[in-house]
Amino acid sequence: MFRSVFARSFKSGVLLNVYKRQYAFVRERRNPESIISTLTSTKITTSEDWEVVKNKIFNDFNTIKPSNIDAVVLTNCINYKHYDLAENYLEYLKKSGVEYNLATIGKIFKLNFCTQNESKGKDSKRNTHETLYAMYEQVKGKYGTLDSITNEHVIMGLSVTDKWEICKDILNEIKLTCVPNSIAYSCTVKAAFQNGQFDYAWNLLNEMLEKNRKPNNMCYIAYIDKCIEDKSISLEKLFEFLGDNDLICDWELIQNLRKYFQETKFVKITQKGLCTGCKKVIPRIDLSDEEFDVLKSKIFERVIVGKDVFRNTSPSELQLFQKMMNKNINYDVVIDGLNVAYSAGTKTSAFVNAHLLSSVVRYYIEQNKKVLVLGRTHMERWPKKYFDFIRANAEIFLTQNISKDDPYLLYCALHAGSNAIIVSRDLMRSHVYLLKENHHKRLFTRWLTQSQHQLVKVLDNGDVIIKKPLPYVETTQKVDGYWHLPYYTVENQESVNWMCLKLK
Amino acid sequence: MWRFLSKCKKLVLDAPNQQKLRTFCTNGNVDVSKISGGDEALEHKLKVIILEADVMRQDGKTVPSPEFMTSDHWSELLKLETRSSRKKYLQFLFKVEKKKEGQAQKKEIKRVERESQDFEPNVDGAMRYDLGHNNIFLRFFDSTINHMYNNKLMQAMQFGQKIVIDCGYDENMTKRENINCAKQLMFCFAENRIHNDPFDIHFSNCHLDRDLIKYLHKHIPTMYDADFPMNIHEASYLDMFPKNELVYLTPHCREELKEYDHNAVYIIGAIVDKINNEPLSLAKAKREGLKMAKLPLDRYLQWGSGAGKSLTLNQMISIMLDIKTTGNWEHSLRHVPRRKLVNHEMQPSKFSNYRQTEVSNVKKSTSSWKPKGDPKNNLLNLRKIMNE
Numbered sequence: 001m002f003r004s005v006f007a008r009s010f011k012s013g014v015l016l017n018v019y020k021r022q023y024a025f026v027r028e029r030r031n032p033e034s035i036i037s038t039l040t041s042t043k044i045t046t047s048e049d050w051e052v053v054k055n056k057i058f059n060d061f062n063t064i065k066p067s068n069i070d071a072v073v074l075t076n077c078i079n080y081k082h083y084d085l086a087e088n089y090l091e092y093l094k095k096s097g098v099e100y101n102l103a104t105i106g107k108i109f110k111l112n113f114c115t116q117n118e119s120k121g122k123d124s125k126r127n128t129h130e131t132l133y134a135m136y137e138q139v140k141g142k143y144g145t146l147d148s149i150t151n152e153h154v155i156m157g158l159s160v161t162d163k164w165e166i167c168k169d170i171l172n173e174i175k176l177t178c179v180p181n182s183i184a185y186s187c188t189v190k191a192a193f194q195n196g197q198f199d200y201a202w203n204l205l206n207e208m209l210e211k212n213r214k215p216n217n218m219c220y221i222a223y224i225d226k227c228i229e230d231k232s233i234s235l236e237k238l239f240e241f242l243g244d245n246d247l248i249c250d251w252e253l254i255q256n257l258r259k260y261f262q263e264t265k266f267v268k269i270t271q272k273g274l275c276t277g278c279k280k281v282i283p284r285i286d287l288s289d290e291e292f293d294v295l296k297s298k299i300f301e302r303v304i305v306g307k308d309v310f311r312n313t314s315p316s317e318l319q320l321f322q323k324m325m326n327k328n329i330n331y332d333v334v335i336d337g338l339n340v341a342y343s344a345g346t347k348t349s350a351f352v353n354a355h356l357l358s359s360v361v362r363y364y365i366e367q368n369k370k371v372l373v374l375g376r377t378h379m380e381r382w383p384k385k386y387f388d389f390i391r392a393n394a395e396i397f398l399t400q401n402i403s404k405d406d407p408y409l410l411y412c413a414l415h416a417g418s419n420a421i422i423v424s425r426d427l428m429r430s431h432v433y434l435l436k437e438n439h440h441k442r443l444f445t446r447w448l449t450q451s452q453h454q455l456v457k458v459l460d461n462g463d464v465i466i467k468k469p470l471p472y473v474e475t476t477q478k479v480d481g482y483w484h485l486p487y488y489t490v491e492n493q494e495s496v497n498w499m500c501l502k503l504k
Numbered sequence: 505m506w507r508f509l510s511k512c513k514k515l516v517l518d519a520p521n522q523q524k525l526r527t528f529c530t531n532g533n534v535d536v537s538k539i540s541g542g543d544e545a546l547e548h549k550l551k552v553i554i555l556e557a558d559v560m561r562q563d564g565k566t567v568p569s570p571e572f573m574t575s576d577h578w579s580e581l582l583k584l585e586t587r588s589s590r591k592k593y594l595q596f597l598f599k600v601e602k603k604k605e606g607q608a609q610k611k612e613i614k615r616v617e618r619e620s621q622d623f624e625p626n627v628d629g630a631m632r633y634d635l636g637h638n639n640i641f642l643r644f645f646d647s648t649i650n651h652m653y654n655n656k657l658m659q660a661m662q663f664g665q666k667i668v669i670d671c672g673y674d675e676n677m678t679k680r681e682n683i684n685c686a687k688q689l690m691f692c693f694a695e696n697r698i699h700n701d702p703f704d705i706h707f708s709n710c711h712l713d714r715d716l717i718k719y720l721h722k723h724i725p726t727m728y729d730a731d732f733p734m735n736i737h738e739a740s741y742l743d744m745f746p747k748n749e750l751v752y753l754t755p756h757c758r759e760e761l762k763e764y765d766h767n768a769v770y771i772i773g774a775i776v777d778k779i780n781n782e783p784l785s786l787a788k789a790k791r792e793g794l795k796m797a798k799l800p801l802d803r804y805l806q807w808g809s810g811a812g813k814s815l816t817l818n819q820m821i822s823i824m825l826d827i828k829t830t831g832n833w834e835h836s837l838r839h840v841p842r843r844k845l846v847n848h849e850m851q852p853s854k855f856s857n858y859r860q861t862e863v864s865n866v867k868k869s870t871s872s873w874k875p876k877g878d879p880k881n882n883l884l885n886l887r888k889i890m891n892e
Contacts, residue, residue, distance in 0.1 A: 025566055025598075068564040075563065102555070103562035145548065147556035148587055149563075177552050178587040310787035401758055402786060 025063045035061065036076045039085065050092045071103035078107065083115050105139055106150040108132075109157025113187070116160040129161040136166070148174045152184040159187035167191060168200075179211050186216035193222040198233075202241070209245055210438060221256045228260055235260065235503060239483050243476035246442055248496060249487040257485075257499075264501045269484075273472040277500035278482040282472040286418045287447055295435075295443055296414045302434045304407040313403040321408055324397055325415060331395070333364045334413040336424035337375030338405065343425060343455050354379075354386035356458050360423060363464040365393050369421075374409045376401050406431060413451065423453045423466075446473055539579045550582050557581075557594060565591070566598040573597070580679075653697045657733035660702040667824065668741045668750075668771040669817070672709030674716040676784055681776040686719035689774060691818035693724065693734065699825045707734070708741045716774070742792060745769045751795045753820070755813060756783035761797040764827045772820050799823065804833050806846040815840065 028034070038057055044050055057064055057073075064072055070093065077086035090108065093100065100108070112132060136154055140146065146154070151174045155167045167188045174180040185208045192201035201219075208215055220238060227233045242249070249257075258264050267277035274281050287295070309315055340360050341353035357373070364371050371394035378401050380387065390396065397412075399405045410431060413422040428448060432441050454467040474496050476485050483503060486496035534554060540546035561567040577597060584590050631638045669692065674682055689707070696702045710717050717736070726732045741750060752771045753761070771794070773785035789796045801813060815823075819839045826836035 025602075063566075064564060068562050071562050072564040101562045103559045106559070143555060145552050145555075147552050147559050149556060149559050177549060177556065178585075308787050308791075310790045311782050311784065314790055402756065402783075402790075 028061055028063055033080075035064075035072065036080045036082070039073065039076060040082065044085070044088060047092050047095060050089065067101075068103075070098070070101065071107055074104060074107035074111065078111055078114055081114075083111065083118065086111050102139070102143070102146075102150055105135060106153035108135070109153045111157075113156035113160055129163065132157055132161060133163045145173060145176070148178050148180070152181060155180075155184045156187050159191040164188075164191035164195065179213070182208070182213040182216055185213055186219050189215065189219040190222040193219065193226055196226075202237070205241065212438070215247075217250070217253050217256075220253055224256050224260055239476050239478070239485070239503075242485070243478075246446075246475050248474075249476075249485055251487065251490050254485075254487050254499060257501075261501050264499055267484075267498050267500045269472070269498050271470075273470070275479070275482070275484060275498070275500055278479070278502070280479045280482060282477065282479055282484060284450055284471060285446060285473045285475075285477070287443060291443055292414055292417070295440065295447070296411060298435050298440050299407065299410050299414060299431075302436070303431050304411060306434070312407060313399065317399055317403055321397065321411075325412075329395070330370065331372040331412070331416045331420065332369035333371045333421045333423060334409060334416060335360060335364075335371060335373045335394075336406070336409050336422070336426065337373045337379060337396075339424045339426050340455050341375075341379075350382045354382040356455075358386040358389050359458045359462055359464050360455060360466075361390050361394050362462070363466070364421075364423075371395070372397065372412055372416075374399070374405050374412065376403075376405055414447075418447075418451075420451060421453050422448070422451050423455065425454045446475075449473065534573070534578060535575055539575050539582065546582065550578065553581055553590065554578070556587070556590070560591070560594065566595045568594065568597045568601040572601045654733050656702055657697055657704075661704045661733065661735075664702060664704045665766060665828065666706060666745070666769050667703040667821075668706050668708050668745070668769055669774050670709055670741065670771055670785075670788075671707050671716055671774045672711070672740070673773060673775045673784060674711060674714045676780060677716075677776055678779060679715060681778060682715040683719050685774055685776045685817070686716055686723060688776070688817040689716075689720050690723040691816075692821045695818050695821050696825065699829075701825070701829055703821070703825065703828075705735065705821075706737060706741070706744065708737045708739065708744065710736050710738055712736075712738065741769070741771060747794065751797055752785065752789035753798065754783070754785040754789055754796055755798050756786035757789075757796040757798050759797050760800040760803065762800065764831060766828070770824065772817065772824075774817060777814060799837075800833060801837070801840070804837050805840060808844055808846045812844075 035057065038060065039053060042049070042053065044053060054069060057069065058066075070089075073089055074086055077083070077089065086107075090111075093104075109132065112128060136158065139150075151170050155170050158164055158170075159167050171180055171184065171188060174184065185204060189201045189204050189208075192198070192204065201223075205215055205219065223238055224235065227235050241247075265277040267275050269275055269282060272281065273283070304312060304318070306312060309318065335357070337357055341357045342348070343356060344352055361371055361373065373390060373394050373396050375396065375398050377398045379398060397408065399408065406426070406428070409422070409424070410428065413420055428444075432444055435441050435444060450469055450471075450473065452469055456465040456467050458464050474486050476483065478484075481502055483501055485499045485501070487499060489497060534550075536547050536550055536554075540550050557567055557573075561569075581590055581593060584593060633639060669689065671689070674685075677685060693705065696705055712718075721727050724732075724734070727734055727736065737744065749767065749769045750771060751761075751765070751768045752773070754773065773788070775784060777784070786796065799815075801807065807813065819841070822839040823836045826839070827833065830836065
């Protein structure tokens with residue numbers, strides 16, 4: 001075909017309508033409250049009222065059609081806590097003889113969960129339990145295996161009934177296609193606690209954390225309520241769980257804890273780790289030798305070598321490094337040379353860089369510590385005076401300019417043991433991510449927060465200001481029988497407040 | 505002629521053009537057994553995923569209608585592991601569906617408009633004389649131009665410098681990155697073909713059964729033809745060229761490419777590294793012990809803050825073509841997008857006749873033309889002339 005040019009002309013009016021329809025779903029997504037405001041604007045009692053409202057919604061919203069109106073109406077009512085309106089709509093559907101579609105059925109279960117939560121379970125109707133279970137049986141028979149979304153709603157609904165044990169099987173069914181979400185897990189755990197199946201509940205909680213699902217407060221609150229009911233069950237298990245997994249409470253959980261204990265104190269922990277409530281000092285949490293070995297091997301496998309040793313370094317460099325490690329000298333301080341050198345900015349001269357690093361080295365030498373500095377070979381081109389000083393007083397390991405020095409730094413610091421200091425401003429988050437398992441990540445951050453010195457400033461006269469780490473870890477821990485719980489308030493999500501209490 | 509052309513062609517594998525049968529599913533009629541390939545567990549999972557999509561549709565979420573979904577879409581959904589990724593893919597398909605609907609509507613409008621226009625009926629049986637119809641001008645047919653470009657490429661294969669594009673990174677890229685990379689490879693080939701002095705491009709380390717080359721095949725359907733001037737190799741460049749000639753171009757190394765070597769075989773890695781920013785090309789070059797170089801971007805250009813120093817493949821090929829022809833880095837680096845640099849003004853190049861688009865040689869005067877003297881006088885003068 002020959003190349004030709006067609007003149008284009010558009011009828012702007014009609015086209016504008018096309019464009020309007022194209023981006024309608026974007027518009028509707030940006031104003032989520034518009035549907036619920038339409039629903040609540042007029043008082044709805046009869047079927048005719050519902051018809052009117054439905055037609056209005058069909059006119060206003062392009063993405064809502066007769067096939068999805070039911071579930072959308074129910075979702076909006078539930079999300080904005082208009083449970084009566086939702087019940088009203090369900091009655092209207094029953095009257096008009098419309099068969100519920102699968103999404104609507106899911107919402108019915110969710111609605112049951114929400115209304116039970118509101119009434120705090122005092123209003124448990126036996127009828128609803130039976131009807132819900134019958135509905136579930138019918139749907140399961142029709143479709144065989146249900147999808148994950150419906151299943152999650154079913155778990156929510158059935159967990160507040162006496163048929164909660166089915167939730168265990170439903171969880172396994174969800175796992176066929178995806179990892180269940182936090183609510184599904186939390187509802188099952190809550191039901192398990194309420195019905196006394198503690199082992200199952202704790203196992204499920206651990207599973208949740210492995211799969212990066214944060215447990216909802218309802219789990220803990222269910223356990224606390226059970227402890228109030230039955231004095232033989234101790235709250236220790238909950239605190240141990242929170243402490244092992246570095247979970248920090250929020251204000252809602254703290255309120256629930258206070259209704260269990262009468263003597264809880266809101267305390268402050270000083271810079272030295274002294275609790276103002278029980279007057280005890282919170283100690284460091286040191287990693288054991290085995291934990292150090294595990295971390296070292298994981299750093300070596302995942303961070304230094306990774307999928308391809310050539311990406312971060314090279315085999316020859318690795319050999320040199322291992323030779324140095326085999327000398328087995330115990331260093332007290334391991335310095336990230338480049339991080340310290342560039343702490344005044346990346347565009348500074350070699351003079352400034354060298355001066356910063358040598359000042360920090362001198363600071364630690366004056367404290368009679370053994371120092372190891374890691375860097376890159378371009379540091380050899382620094383002003384001779386400074387580099388010779390560093391070379392004379394500390395051990396240096398330089399990697400090639402195209403290799404990464406951070407992984408080697410971490411390995412050296414771990415090798416040096418629990419009292420070693422690592423000097424760097426870098427929080428090493430990308431390296432933490434590479435240690436895939438949560439357990440290892442926790443050990444690593446625990447070690448790093450206690451061992452990391454950060455360079456703040458080097459003054460003109462050569463004095464060095466270093467930010468030392470806290471002498472304790474901000475996690476739930478027991479000191480001489482007193483439990484210390486960190487928590488976040490509603491206003492302040494950055495720094496932790498502390499609560500101190502003693503279990504009888 | 506054909507024998508000569510086929511000798512020039514360095515095709516390693518002769519893959520036939522496959523016409524895929526698309527099975528559209530209507531109202532839930534999905535060919536489950538074909539998509540899952542007979543595996544019962546997968547079949548079960550697929551049925552659950554179909555149900556999940558139905559529930560999302562009933563919930564008012566952005567899910568395409570059942571008529572739009574093809575077997576390819578379902579098999580892609582089956583591969584995705586998390587529900588959120590499935591949701592995002594379905595949202596993408598929804599947007600595609602709506603876009604197609606919009607285009608169909610626009611087409612309909614234009615068709616109605618076109619048909620409503622009345623043309624003058626033929627007077628005395630005379631022809632319609634028009635740019636789009638009969639006229640005195642010779643037409644440049646697409647095929648003629650393509651033959652000219654292909655001829656250039658054939659000459660480059662015989663006499664021109666070789667350059668390698670390393671396509672072996674498809675496992676390090678996500679599906680979207682693979683699709684983007686395939687499009688860039690297509691542009692690469694096109695840029696090279698159009699240039700006055702093209703390279704002899706060799707695509708090496710190609711995995712013909714994987715996404716990257718499959719999508720390239722969609723862009724260039726005649727890729728595997730015997731007479732099409734494209735070199736696709738499954739083997740590595742190490743088997744094709746002597747090691748001392750190879751230079752791997754990677755942005756992660758230290759040495760800059762100061763002078764262009766006409767005897768070297770440069771290697772460009774076909775990676776779109778939006779997500780994974782590990783130095784993969786550097787690692788590969790180190791492992792194979794090849795010489796490495798990077799473009800002297802910092803030396804000739806002032807890079808703006810917040811702009812990534814990664815260049816697309818077609819930009820790379822354009823730069824290499826220009827540096828080969830002119831030897832001038834400033835001219836070659838005009839292909840780097842100006843938005844990445846600190847000042848956005850285009851610097852005029854002294855080699856402007858090498859540009860493909862015609863640059864007018866007429867000097868643009870900076871001052872606008874103004875009539876001399878008082879405008880009222882000019883009007884009087886005009887009247888004088890008219891009254892003569």
